[in-house]
Amino acid sequence: MTTTAIEPTTAWLLLGAFSVVWVTLGVLWGRKARSLDGYMVAGRNVGFALGAATCVATWITSNTMLLAPQLALEMGVWGMLAYSTASFGLFLFAPMAARIRDLMPNGYTSGEFIRLRYGKPAWAAFLTISLFYSLTWMVSMGMAAGILLEALAGIPYIYGMSIILCVCVLYTLFGGLFAVIGTDFIQSWLILAGIVCLAIAIIVHTPVREVHATIAENRPALLNVFFPAALMALFNNLLFGLGEIFHNNVWWSRAFALGKGVGRRAFAFAGLLWLPVPIVAGFLGLAAPALDINVASADMVGPVVAAHILGTGGAILLFVLVFCSLASSIDSLLAATSDLVTKDIVQQVLAPSATNEQLRRYAGWVVIGIGVVTWALCFRRISTLAQVLFFAGPLVGSAIWPIIAGLYWNKTNPTGALLAMVLGSASGLFAYLEIGWYSGALVGTAVSMVIVIGATWLAPASFDWRRLAGDTTGASNA
């Protein structure tokens, strides 16, 4: 785009208005978050509706809104459908969430689970993987925020990035998981409603049949049922998504926060809500050829199409969608990573005798610390830094089997889990570099799976599930 789609003044007003709303709500809901349980796991009694909303909002990242149209334009129908399979992570995590809550009624983090289930060496490997992934995810979203606000509205990168990070840090700091979940509901609703409106506007403008006809004539490969690049990447990306959800404390903290009996239904409903989003967003990308829109750079196809169909209104709508999807993921990641650092590093290593009140205070400082580190990493706008996120594929893939086996098999032993994570990550990274990006998570998961199953079969242990519920150094009533 040679000129920006939104007037900078309009964009500043929108940015200001949303910032004020989120921070105010954070402060308001923060009153509920005085205790450690209130702050970290929202009192452990979140209902079905908010539970589903927070899961869907967190899983809709800036990537869903921008990468889905780009993937559809690059890889056609397969690109669009493949992206929506990331919802399988939510579907499969649904029963796991119920089990997690049953096994650890007073738990806080996924790190805690690995430490209690497999001991310290596996815990160290897991924390390394998880913190690496969380930080690179944060940095990629912080940078996306800056880049997008600049592209959409001409707001300088450094301002856009700083403001979004700062707003998320502020309301997470004041309101903890209550603020995160509350704002997530508003954000998820705006995103779903907004994307439906956009899609309807496109269909009214150009019927779906016509979009298909134009692609079939001009770019038939996009409709190819046997599109090699799309087929080979499909399960790799699917497993990457499973790894992200299964291991990350963002999802575990929700499993702990949802009320008893809510988790299974809430995660499954969230999957259903999420499933159509990449298809609808992807349709934006595929509509570009039919609308005869030139796309100068693939990553901007969503905004370009929205602005083309609905003019400034469309660009503003997309601005709101992207802003909401960024905020709803950054806040969740901030809160969950702060819990992980506070419970697994501060409490375990630095201040073992800290009381819950002290931990509650430390958690606030950790949120600020993570925000500052992310900001510093985003500051220089090194694009390769956002690319690093893709290295995380093999790493999180290798954590899938240690986690599911750890949750469901008492026979799986610590050495097997540790080896699975270390060797799975190593072989996955090797495949990523030697074969291609489309094989990293797949090889990482496959190797780790074989090791976990093999080790469980060769040297069965006998883990007592009660140990997961027993050691809860922070068991208190909110």
Add this chain to the structure above:
Amino acid sequence: MADADEHGPFDAGHVTLAWSHDESGGEFELEESIDGGPYARRYVGPDRGAFLSGNPDGRVRYRVRWRASDDRPWSTWSTVREVTFAHHSLDFALALFGLGGVVFTLTAAFVIARSRGDR
């Protein structure tokens, strides 16, 4: 005409082209020739780049020219940029697809089967 920062391999059928002109404004015309065939117009407008996807295997040549406005003459054509699209082999892709399918199915089946008991 400058290729963005893409140097191939063009194994997914898409390419990002970028071009420039000393003067600002004006409009560009992009033409392509597929496998040595005649050149045909692909784009006219002010943008200084194009993302082109959905290309089948083949050799495509691109060229660009510029003019200040409707009533001014076109510049001469730019140097030609040639891109050879060669999709991944379908056998290799299906092999990865199959391996991925097995790993995913085992993972999903494990979770579903094991969680059936604790409903």
Add this chain to the structure above:
Amino acid sequence: MTLFSTGFFTACIYAAITLAAIGCVLLAAFVIRDVRKGRLW
């Protein structure tokens, strides 16, 4: 080259838009229900 048919493509897009729209309505309805029953959180 085997192409995805018009019918399949159209069905996908319409199904996705419908599902997203229904989801949107349901989500709002569930929140209202939870507020009324006092079990929002």
